[in-house]
Amino acid sequence: MSEPATTPTQPPEGGSPKQKDSYEAVIGLEIHVQLATVTKMFCGCELSFGEPPNTRTCPVCLGLPGSLPVANAHAVHLGLVIGLALGCELAPRSVFHRKNYFYPDLPKGYQISQYDEPLCRGGALGEVRIRRVHLEEDAAKLIHVGSSGRIHGSDASIVDFNRGGTPLAEIVTEPDLRTPEQASEWLKLLRTTLRQLGVSDVNMEEGSLRCDANISLRPACSAELGTKTELKNVNSFRFIERGIRAEIARQERILHAGRQVVQETLHYDPASDRITSLRSKEEAHDYRYFPEPDLLPVAIDQHMLAAARQALSELPSERAARFQRQLALSLETAQLLSFRSELGDYFEAALAAGADPAPPAQALANWVTGELAPRLGGYGREHDDRGGGSAVADEPVDGGVGGDPVNSRVTPAALAALVGMTAAKQVSVGAARQVLDRLIAEGGDPRAIVEAEGLAAMDGGDELAAIVAAAIAANADAAQRVREGNAKAVGPIVGQVMRQTRGRADGTEVARLVNEQLGV
Amino acid sequence: MIGRDEVLHVARLARLALAEEEIEPMARELSAVLEHVERIGELDLDGVQPTSHVVASSSKVDVTRALRPDEPRPCLPREVALAQAPAVSDGGFLVPSPQA
């Protein structure tokens, strides 16, 4: 017996927390990535980006009688690049199979996919092992049109074959994830990796990255796996967390009630937070896989391997390690710069700008991640929940970090010059922040702004000493308390100096001068 | 050898409606053919490689050209793509909704 899948998935009110903690979730992901080719997987139609329905079709991708597929060499190449990046074993010979089932979005009555001889096997990304990577073709799009006069009295859809046949790489992980948050974090790392490889747009609004999750629960100390369910198309980072959480809660309730989880395919509806069963019970699945007789096995030769190796750029994890090793950046900063490759790219451009005085790497990294990026605001692209989209929506990795500095008026050289001047104490931190605001608003050269605005740091010379003396005189009470040993009373004096110098003076230097003049 | 229930199961997989009077003859004819084809069960085929592609099995042939360059070709005009469809609406192929 199973709990009806349509039960709302609110957390149980009365369950004892101890009992709740006694299960561990085991999560594996299946990710479909649309590959960044020009044409479809098995025909010469260009990939579609929102063209009118059925304007990107040919006899092959419409499944017309007599048409035959021919595999896209570039899709195979991109599959190999993914395989290499994930440390997979590449099959010297892999085989396309037919996966047979009927659905209106499947023009041939079968999907050409790979089965027991995939392109890549094994590998890992971070702490998650990869089971396999294989190539297949995407289905077409079904658009619900409601009741139609043509099929009277019943519900109708139209089929748009523009998307049908788009090349996909399916990446399947081992069940190495344990929490919804971990799953979402890992998926972000995968997305960054794929984006940096250039194998896919990973443009989530377009549905070029889609994720299914396999979820099972087991007693906390058990090594045995429980019955798993497959949660289909969890379509944003937020929803993948919520969906997995909801399914874990559903399974916990079933197990606590002493019942069995049923192996089935489920759909998570974020609007209602409900999980529903996707397939009717009578629809027993029997895909009748057999080797696609219209396609020869894909044989990987040395030339293709060399091309894939060449296309392999540095991965986020490798870049982070390099930042730590070569530039002595902190772990946190190195990861931030690597996992958001646009920040890393900007940082490296600034570092290479040859500013004099040169900015220290950690200081420059801090300015990129802690000052510049947050001032540029969050990602403009909020995900949208339109129907049909099974995309993982785009969201900033870290809510506070902000936008892409490449699109701002601040050139990498300008930021490098500013940070260099700050580090050399030619401008104070406060003044430098003012300069940065000006740069963001208007662009330009930081040194010119400093000079024009008179923001250069004051050294400890006579001018500053005079201002300090005047401030002590104006705050006689405070000065007296400092002399009596209350070090904190120095605040109003320093504050006045800073106001009068409009931040040009270095706070530490001012405090030192005040104490000197007060003889403490 | 193959009974009514199996015939109905396979017909369902193949999306074939069978009229009541077609079921028994189908079962009988399939059973008769299966009896003949099951003769291959007599053979000892341990260790024999299956042949999926008679071409790929032939060493004479260079099969590396079986891939296609990623170059676009013209698509069919939409009216041509839709011309033979039994039902069309809004530029698409009209079908009963799967979840209905």
Added chain:
Amino acid sequence: MSAEVLALSAAQASAAIGAGELDAGELFSFYRERAEADREAGQEGLNCFTWVAREAPGKAGTRVRETVPHWPDTVRMHESAGSSLAGVPLAVKDLFCTEDAPSQSGSRMLEGYTPPYTASAVARLREAGAPLLAKTNQDEFAMGSSTENSAFGPTLNPWDRTRVPGGSSGGSAAAVAAGLAPWALGTDTGGSIRQPASLCGVVGLKPTYGSVSRYGMIAFASSLDQAGPLTRDVTDAALMLAHMIGRDACDATSLAHPQQIALPSAERLDGVRIGVPAELEPEGSSIEDGVRRCFHRALALAEELGAQVNTDISLPHAPYGLSAYYILAPAEASSNLARFDGVRYGLRAASSSKVEGATDLLDMYTRTRHDGFGREVKRRIMLGTYALSSGYYEAYYGRAQKVRTKIAEDFATAFASVDLIATPTSPGVAFALGEKTADPWSMYLSDYFTVPMSLAGIPAISIPCGLSDEHARAGANGAEANGSGLPVGLQLAGPAFSENKLLDAAHALERAIAFDSTAAHV
């Protein structure tokens, strides 16, 4: 004039046009009228055609409108042998897609279907100068050995209208035998060119798998389907083949034939080693005596021409060929025919639901496929679906693929000691309409000798080798002059890519046999 034109083989007609002795337009009109008359006569004629061209080439309507996304064919290995086809009209099996002409594969499912593109093999022949004359009748989706499984009625055998022409390319074979077309294009999956050629007394050649592009052939069993010529003589077969072969970028399984196809010239068989396999007797049946006599006469003639006939070779797994074939071919067919679902083209069954107006998707699928497919097609879809289904794959499909390997190995072993293998093409002559429809396996047995070569992907040709006098001819069409008897075919098979050797041997034997291929002209 008409008798002289009719007497010309395709190669002769092509030469006559080239020499200015014959007008291509007149030739086209001559055959167009003959074909059209047969089409109009329906079952009163031979019912060879499902469509006949309205106009001669060069006039409006025959322009080439190429909407096919054809990839450039860069790998055509050789320029075609022999002369161009110079306007000799071509009859084409219904299952080849032809732009602007119905392509129905003998099925109600595709009644009236006109594809937006032309099959590569037809396009090549057209480019070489052979205009499309007509589409020929066939067993539905090429499933059958008698052309009785056509939604457009059976084709009749021109030698005896009470008998079948064989199948599935029965319309093509009958049209050539009756002189309704100079030559015709067919397809062979397990014998669908060779067996009807045998039953109609014409030449039929199945090339090495992959030699001719399958692009645009409405698929039956993809790993076996191969296009080939049905012609009056061996020279015509070579001429057509020379213009069809070659790698096609639209068919990943097509390949560049390592040899240019030459027009055959051999008159002797000196030094040619011909093997006759020990496994000639089909299971539960046997070769008809008349067929056996013709076959042995042909072997004797071969020896007279200098061949060494070796009866010592063995193809031990060939008797299992039919069993393996009737797993593999239906399995592939069950998948290939899944696209006929009533969504994009072809038939969609009207709602049948008892509930007024309620049409659900499952109902649409199952009714459409019930109504659109004929009985034999449904049987094979069921058989193939069963063989691939969960729990049965290894016992059926997996094992059959291994039998295929063993059969290919058997041939390789045999070809180490002989150049060619000879068998009767079919165990019997043309059978009566309806004779084998009740018992599918008895029908399947007529492909007993042709299926092993299909499984091994090797080339094989059937040439007429005489008339069996075992059966009296009833209601013969124009064949009375030739006395009684029905045609018998001799099959010659060779290793992959041995078409030239095969054509030469067939040519030498054809001369010696001197079969009158015009005897059944109407």
